[in-house]
Amino acid sequence: MDPARDQQLVESIRKHGSLAFVQLYHRYKHRVYAYCYRILQHPQNAEDAAQETFLKIHRFLDQLEDAGSLQSWIFTIARNEAFTLLRRTKPTEDLDDISDDVWDEHTPLDRIVAQERSELLRHCLGQLRPAYRDILVLREFEQLSYTEISQVTNLSESAVKSALFKARKSIAKKLEELLKER
Amino acid sequence: MSCENYEIQVSAYVDRELSDREAETLFRHLGVCPSCRKVLSDALELRSGLGEQEPLLAPEELDENVLRIVRSRRDRQPDRDAVPGSIWKRRLSLRVPVLAVAASVLVFASLVVSFLWLESTQQNGNAKVQTLFLTAVPTVEVQAYSLEPVTTIQ
Numbered sequence: 001m002d003p004a005r006d007q008q009l010v011e012s013i014r015k016h017g018s019l020a021f022v023q024l025y026h027r028y029k030h031r032v033y034a035y036c037y038r039i040l041q042h043p044q045n046a047e048d049a050a051q052e053t054f055l056k057i058h059r060f061l062d063q064l065e066d067a068g069s070l071q072s073w074i075f076t077i078a079r080n081e082a083f084t085l086l087r088r089t090k091p092t093e094d095l096d097d098i099s100d101d102v103w104d105e106h107t108p109l110d111r112i113v114a115q116e117r118s119e120l121l122r123h124c125l126g127q128l129r130p131a132y133r134d135i136l137v138l139r140e141f142e143q144l145s146y147t148e149i150s151q152v153t154n155l156s157e158s159a160v161k162s163a164l165f166k167a168r169k170s171i172a173k174k175l176e177e178l179l180k181e182r
Numbered sequence: 183m184s185c186e187n188y189e190i191q192v193s194a195y196v197d198r199e200l201s202d203r204e205a206e207t208l209f210r211h212l213g214v215c216p217s218c219r220k221v222l223s224d225a226l227e228l229r230s231g232l233g234e235q236e237p238l239l240a241p242e243e244l245d246e247n248v249l250r251i252v253r254s255r256r257d258r259q260p261d262r263d264a265v266p267g268s269i270w271k272r273r274l275s276l277r278v279p280v281l282a283v284a285a286s287v288l289v290f291a292s293l294v295v296s297f298l299w300l301e302s303t304q305q306n307g308n309a310k311v312q313t314l315f316l317t318a319v320p321t322v323e324v325q326a327y328s329l330e331p332v333t334t335i336q
Contacts, residue, residue, distance in 0.1 A: 017256070018252055018255075021252060022252075025248060029240040029245070030237070032240070033238060034239075054248045055248065121231045140228075140232045141232065146194075146199050161194050164194075165193035165194075169193075172225070172227075
């Protein structure tokens, strides 16, 4: 998450090609895979989306105009790949919608077997609608700024701010309810 | 500002997206509002909880698949080992000035020869020196000088 190092890396790829791309790949592979996994909630789909992401990065890196925004660009591609796969499983749903309820109503909340708080939290995260989950993951796990999240998701910074607030408040409330049921 | 707006500010504060002035206003409100203080503590607890999640690591198969395909692309197009398109763009951009220079040389050379030819025909009505030009871009090659009139130009 160091823009200066990312810039050096992009320059290196432009001069030296595939060898330097391998460096970029190793730097971002876990983050991209983890992001795709949290969106898709499925390891094989996450691997497929991550693979397509890196192949597109390799193919289109010369189209990146601002080397300093490498991180946002990578996650924009990853998001597109993840959401493309997600649309195959939910073809009628508007996955980008953040105007509605934060919870995914098509996935009923099962009785939680695991008692650990972290398991409950992971479960709640998985129950968010994809658009909310996406923004929360980009902020909490990838530590993108509001500006970067706005670039990746094509939402205004104000919408990002509002969505994060709604997602956090909803998870906190849901966690409290679930912990009371234990 | 209503509590709902302050709660949104709390979320932005946790993300360090508030200016100093906004943070000051928020903290003044937090001093008198237990409900908003709870929102702050919930948000911080959520962050802490998410931070404790097991890290997700990319499987080895991802390495194999991505690097294999990248290598095969490189092997198929060795000249494009750099970012695709960039080497070709450099070669293409190099050709353009060379063509421009070659065209300028041609034009200049044609003008000079035409001038010399006109001069020589004026000075010496019987002898005509014609220079045959056979050109192939970007080179200009003089094939022959002929003292006889040339009726066909190839």
